[in-house]
Amino acid sequence: MSQYSHNYLLVPIPEYPLVDCDPNRNIKIVVLGGSGVGKTALVVRFLTKRFIGDYEANTGALYSRKVTIDGEQISLQVQDTPFVSMEDETDNISCQEQINRSIYWADGFVFVYSITDYNSYRVIRPLFQHLRKIHPNTKIPLLLVGNKADLLRARQVDFDEGLQLANELTGSYAEVFKRRKLMRKMTLCLNNIVTSYSLKVKQIKLSRNISKNG
Numbered sequence: 001m002s003q004y005s006h007n008y009l010l011v012p013i014p015e016y017p018l019v020d021c022d023p024n025r026n027i028k029i030v031v032l033g034g035s036g037v038g039k040t041a042l043v044v045r046f047l048t049k050r051f052i053g054d055y056e057a058n059t060g061a062l063y064s065r066k067v068t069i070d071g072e073q074i075s076l077q078v079q080d081t082p083f084v085s086m087e088d089e090t091d092n093i094s095c096q097e098q099i100n101r102s103i104y105w106a107d108g109f110v111f112v113y114s115i116t117d118y119n120s121y122r123v124i125r126p127l128f129q130h131l132r133k134i135h136p137n138t139k140i141p142l143l144l145v146g147n148k149a150d151l152l153r154a155r156q157v158d159f160d161e162g163l164q165l166a167n168e169l170t171g172s173y174a175e176v177f178k179r180r181k182l183m184r185k186m187t188l189c190l191n192n193i194v195t196s197y198s199l200k201v202k203q204i205k206l207s208r209n210i211s212k213n214g
């Protein structure tokens with residue numbers, strides 16, 4: 001049983017041990033952003049399909065689920081991370097080593113800011129530049145999420161600013177709060193992340209067929 005199960009209303013736990021994962025059939029996604037923007041909440045909502053107010057702050061936790069893509073069973077792994085912050089008086093970010101490791105590890109990225117916190121939005125560009133240094137030459141599947149979209153009265157970041165930033169980062173954009181919308185947007189946007197993986201799956205299938213048929 002999970003170490004967290006006793007104390008909290010709902011805590012996602014890995015569906016199966018990570019040792020069972022075939023490394024060729026993994027999609028690895030990391031969720032990144034500033035402090036308190038709702039990264040953990042978002043991961044919990046996405047994976048459990050529930051909107052909840054009480055959950056373990058599982059910063060750094062790795063979750064896994066099985067999904068089917070093009071008839072192939074794939075393990076989707078989602079990594080929650082500690083927050084990233086801006087260094088004082090500069091446009092640089094400071095992030096823990098764990099974040100760098102996650103960036104190296106991941107195939108796709110979910111950047112989260114809160115629409116109620118302009119500073120969390122400001123973190124995103126330098127974060128992307130940081131990511132670019134680690135993955136200089138690859139197309140980066142990315143979803144930008146403007147979270148806490150239920151708190152419209154406290155809005156500090158306009159919808160258009162989110163959209164513009166997503167375009168700049170060549171990613172998709174979603175402002176989310178309601179579960180259905182989150183699921184729809186996440187699913188749609190996840191397709192971006194998954195597309196490159198699907199191609200890989202097709203290549204695997206193709207090479208398997210070629211070797212089978214000589």
Ligand SMILES: Nc1nc2c(ncn2[C@@H]2O[C@H](COP(=O)(O)OP(=O)(O)OP(=O)(O)O)[C@@H](O)[C@H]2O)c(=O)[nH]1
Nearest residue numbers: 035036037038039040041059082083147148149177
């Ligand atoms: N109103 C509202 N509150 C939210 C939403 N998502 C998260 N929260 C709240 O925001 C707070 C921070 O959420 P977390 O998921 O812990 O945020 P985090 O980004 O993981 O935080 P760090 O651990 O600092 O990195 C919690 O009190 C959540 O309940 C949302 O969509 N709407």
